Amino acid sequence: MKKLFAVLFCIALVAGANVTAQPTTESLQGVWQAVEVTVTGPGARTITIPEPRPNLIILTAKYYSRVEIHSDAPRPAPADMSKATADELRAVWGPLAAEAGTYEVAGNTFTMRPLVAKNPATMAPGAFVTYSYKLDGHTLWVTSQKDQNGPTVNPVTVKAVRVE
DSSP, rough: OOHHHHHHHHHHHHHTOOSSSOOOTOOEEEEEEEEEEEEEHHHHHEEEEEESSSSSEEEEESSSEEEEESSSSOOOSSHHHHHHGGHHHHHHHHEEEEEEEEEEETTTTEEEEEESSGGGGSSSOOEEEEEEEEEEEEEEEEEEEEETTEESSEEEEEEEEOOO
């Protein structure tokens, strides 16, 4: 599941590459939503993300921002958040992923460097994630390649569509 989140994060980074004033089919800049995730290795599977898709990735010329819900079911809503148990709060906030930062593009790869994130480990000094990407019109595929710890053992590919 962590790899899924990392790949979704990478989409945000890729969108900023090859930027033009207005998004075109050749530009990564824009607003994207993940529609499909392909996981390799043990438990390999392809996950289709149904509407409404609980993720949004915004890419500018140099920066990205992403907010996503990573859950197979709706998050519970305790009747009174001020009285919620630790388990109830984890069920509400645990599936939320949020990051923003900078990225750079080189050829058909991009590297993201988080500046702020819900998970503090994601924004540790020297933290990065590198992805390969393919853009075809308003469809984008990104595949995890490596991070600060080395090559990705079981790459995850995310298919995203431009929503703006």
